Amino acid sequence: MNGSFQIRGGKRLSGEITPQGAKNEALQILCAVLLTEEPVRVKNIPDIHDVNRLIEILGDFGVKITKNSHGDFTFQANNINFDYIKSKEFKKDGAKLRGSIMLLGPMLARFGEAYMPTPGGDKIGRRRLDTHFQGLVELGASFSYDDENFFYSLSAKELVGKFIHLEEASVTGTANIVMAAVMAKGKTRIYNAACEPYLQQLCKMLNRMGANISGIGSNLLTIEGVEILSGTEHTMLPDMVEIGSWIGLAAMTKSEITIKNVNWNQLGIIPQTFQKLGIQLERRGEDIYIPAQENYKISKFIDGSILTVSDAPWPGFTPDLLSIILVVATQAKGTVLVHQKMFESRLFFVDKLIDMGAQIILCDPHRATVVGLNHEFPLRGTTMVSPDIRAGNALLIAALSAEGKSIIHNIEQIDRGYENIDGRLRALGADIERI
Structure with missing residues (x-):
């Protein structure tokens, strides 16, 4: 199923989405x-x-x-x-x-x-x-x-x-x-x-x-x-990486989205970590409701220093969602340091985000500083290749928020981890097709 996604971004989405099994x-x-x-x-x-x-x-x-x-x-x-x-x-x-x-x-x-x-x-x-x-x-x-x-x-x-x-x-x-x-x-x-x-x-x-x-x-x-x-x-439980991805997608596209049946008690600190980026979300039974919001502001640490988000073994923050945090931070208000401790080349997709207009300083193979654009300068559509399954999903979210057309090649890397992702996104109103 090797192919590409063509995405016309910058559209607001709305509706409900159910995460797949983990x-x-x-x-x-x-x-x-x-x-x-x-x-x-x-x-x-x-x-x-x-x-x-x-x-x-x-x-x-x-x-x-x-x-x-x-x-x-x-x-x-x-x-x-x-x-x-x-x-x-x-x-x-x-x-x-x-x-x-x-x-x-x-x-x-x-x-x-x-x-x-x-x-x-x-x-x-x-x-x-x-x-x-x-x-x-x-x-x-x-x-x-x-x-x-x-x-x-x-x-x-x-x-x-x-x-x-x-x-x-x-x-x-x-x-x-x-x-x-x-x-x-x-x-x-x-x-x-x-x-x-x-x-x-x-x-x-x-x-x-x-x-x-x-x-x-x-x-x-x-x-x-x-x-x-x-x-x-x-x-099986719902996939927490997918749940985190949809939270990020809602924020990036200023969309009102309800994520169904998330099994809240098994999400650990995932919801709080997105809230630190300023994303509003609320618990409704076993669902997560995310209202449409124009802006989200990154909180600082209590002493005023810059927020760091890093991965750690459970019950810490899962490394699989750091690429999503990084993408979402590109349109936040404020600055965040993303520190990927557990894998050494998971941040190498940031050059693609920089091509799209994101303000990111790659400090070393493990750390990237993101200066948020506060939705004042949308990302620009571009052509890119998905390097791995989680970065692929992060680039997809970037493309959905970007102005203009994006093409993502090598999408079997995304299909390896996400079931019918284009069909489920179209149901929310996304302009995405397989070519």
Whole structure:
């Protein structure tokens, strides 16, 4: 589906938009279906490239897949084909999808062996996998790497629980180790565990399947191993990155938008962070209502110094929304320093915003100072290429607020993470088409 979006910006939008199911939760939950031979039904699965590719890999792996309705599937892993995992096809398929790394923990737990090609995914600097392998090795797996074929393999006669202190609170790393530990012998404790809502969702689902995990939501998880897991039903949370994106879109386009069913209690400090940029938003039940506003003014710190927005592991601010904060700040009144701590090349799309007329000083690969234009000088439409999935969405928002026509190429980077984004934007009144 490689193509481009053509956008005529500067239009006010209005209406309601419903966020899709969470991409990053889906990748974990779908790997967990391998832990039982009973059926597992999952609802609110986003219809996006990365998730669909993982579902295809599960199908090739021998999992029976039944589509109940849009975004609602039943999986049953009672007849797994291990030849596929060692095949050239899997080396090709698995390498294209970073999320497939989370198949390792479940494979190891249930079958005692696991294989994985070197993964691909976003170009946002190094994303090491050491946390995954160290944790699985500590549980008793032996690890080998075939550097001719770029192929990892793990095997274990049995996994034995122990205390594991992670060097980084990696979400996918924690998920992998949790899925391996639920059927290990004895007790596993994971310290400096990621505590994202999506990981909490995974742990709650595993507990419904018969696992024994406590400390959910904290950075110390305790897992008492069990012999066997059974089937369950699971509904995924809405995607918080998308929710944050729509808040930013409303502000940039001076639009009145209601974001439906956001699951407020799982949004952490996302709403407050946008409020610091001066964006008005209010809670209406489980919805976020954003009134149309002509201007928004960035607050300063109490001592009068310039506001800094930086990312941190949950419950801090998610790095996936910093690119949105940066775009929204370009039309705010005031100045903000955006500090991207966790990934080193996520800010390299700012040159495109500068081309559009934004006032941004890129201090270094991690920090950018944005001087807001207060909607006095709209951004100008331009032609650009989406470098990664989150920057792609940020550029889309910039284009929707800009005067004139913009073209965004390489939009499969956006399609990888957002379901029917152009259709949902047109429903709000946006002038966007695929070409």
